[in-house]
Amino acid sequence: MGFFSRAPRVEQLKVVIVGAGEVGYHIAHRLAQESKEVVIIDQSSEALRRVSEVLDVQTFQGSGCSPVVLSDAGVMDADIFLAVTDSDEINIIACLFANAISPDSIKIARIRNEEYNLYQDALTNKPLNISTIINPEIEVIKAIDRMLAVPGAVDFSEFAEGRVKLVGIRVEKGPLVGKKLMAFRDVVPDTNVLIAAIVRGEDLIIPSGRDEIISGDIVYFACKDTSLDVVRSVCGRDMAPVRDVLIIGGGNIGLRLAVLFERKGLHVKLVDKSEARCQYLAEKLNSTLVLRGDGTDQDFLREENVGEMDAVISLTSDEETNILSSLLAKNLGAKKTVTRVNKVAYQPLVSAIGIDHSVSPRLSAVNSILHHIRRGKVLSSVSIRGEGAEALEAIAQADSELVGKPVKDLAMPRGTLLLAIVRGKEVVIPSGDSMIQPDDRIIILSTRENVSRVEQALTVTLKQL
Incomplete structure (x- = not known):
């Protein structure tokens, strides 16, 4: 039976969010689509109405600084507590009371004021115990830095300390245009490169061999760091660095x-x-x-x-x-x-x-927060084209159905693709015959609809099936 062939029995993750603004709304939107239990707290009835009309989540009107409101919202049972209002002070006080009510839950706070970040130890230790501090300004600078890191790329991410690259390049001409992916190796014989995704207009495609690249597509390549120049060369992109x-x-x-x-x-x-x-x-x-x-x-x-x-x-x-x-x-x-x-x-x-x-x-900020709340041994995650897909880097657990089988037998659904296996110092861009071993790092790309299944599969073991 394949890795994804049946739904594992995993307890539903409960997330409590304080703040129904843009950040809170979009996190709730993503998590609700993945069938997680989401509770969102805000003082604004208008903001909560927007949430309840669109999303299948529970809402509570009240102050996130109120221990009574937090208790009524079920914070004591929360796996993850997010404080993401526009006020740093409200977020800090909310985490203070959340820690008193539910000391074992993971707490993530959106904090923008640089003065608070200078005292990070005071925020991350008792009595607050904030697990992660997200500064939207710092996160956007990281995003810009990644965009400029690879000349000619429209998107760029790294995994496994930079040994695996995921790079999106707009392909307008060259040998790949008009080619079906089953002929990809005729154009790019380097087996350390594979095509992970194609963005065509507003559509994101996790491709099969029958898909074809057309001019104007943004093509996402997964490759070893040593093969990045091969990718840029085949796409005909300028390699001059930004100066x-x-x-x-x-x-x-x-x-x-x-x-x-x-x-x-x-x-x-x-x-x-x-x-x-x-x-x-x-x-x-x-x-x-x-x-x-x-x-x-x-x-x-x-x-x-x-x-x-x-x-x-x-x-x-x-x-x-x-x-x-x-x-x-x-x-x-x-x-x-x-x-x-x-x-x-x-x-x-x-x-x-x-x-x-x-x-x-x-x-x-949303993308950074999502990366911190993935279940299983997920080391990092990156969103592709907004909310279209997500790449997860995780550890393969020894007693999971995932290990010891050829990739071709894992029965991954369309919309899910194994991009790389990292084993010690070795990086493998997999073929159908590749096998995942216990404690390998694996990088999986999944469409939004399948992220929850991937996350559960990374968590489940044979004992739970």
Whole structure:
């Protein structure tokens, strides 16, 4: 019987979420789709109405700082407690009472104020015992850094300390266009590369050998780190690294990103409208050229040679400004544009109008939180194309049905694909005859609909079946 052939008997995970804003809503949305027991608490009846009308979750109106509300919401039985309101102070107090009520539950808090992060030990030890602190600003900077790490890529993730890469590249011409995947080895004989997914418009496909690559597809390749140049070469992508960057918006994210780029030795220009803010930025930064100006002023962008930039990153708090400045930069010849979009619903629209990448602090926080609440021996997880699919890195448990069988006999459903097996220092991009051994690291890509089955399969053992 195959690995996925029957549903394992695993206790349902219970998650209590304080905060029904964008972050709380999207986490609840993802978890409800995976049939987890979700309870969401908020003081706003309007926010809770939006949740209850769309999602199959339980709602409680009240303050997340109230131990009575937390008790009534069943925090004592929660496996995971998430405090993700827009207020750092509410999130901290909510974790304080949650720890008193349910000391064994995993607690994750969204905390943005850098001053609190300086005292991380006080937050993660008693009396709070916060397991993980999520800072949306830091998460979005990590996302931008990944986007620029591989020239020519539209998405990029790493697993197993960087030994396994998952890279998405838009394929517009070259030997792969028009090829069915059963002929992939005729074009790419390197067995350390496989095609993990294809994004076509708004559709995400976990492919079979019958699927075909067409011009304009974003193709996700899983490969060893040593085969990354093979992937870029077959896609005909420029391999020149990013060196010259223009950042529009000198807020906290823009400043943090400029500091990171300085450390990496990039040539950075940082633009902000406020004279006072520019003076502050100039004091905080070393090699970055700080400019007072308007990122939506075409003449200003032309004067600053925006057409010669490897990347233009728009990070103001105003979405319209970010979108317009990115479009102007692209029109003037910038090689790559990254745009901050706060509303998650706007994300699909950005690529449709010609902007290369979009980032959302809220969505970055959601993805980071989801990675921390996966069951089983899951080491990391990465969302692909928003909520379309997820790649999970996990440890294969010794007494699981997963081990000791050829991959072709695991009966994985369509929409699920084993990308890599990591055994000690060895990385295997699997074939049908590959076998998973106890304690191997495995990386599995799954569509949203199958994530819960994958997660349960990673948790279940033969004794539970």
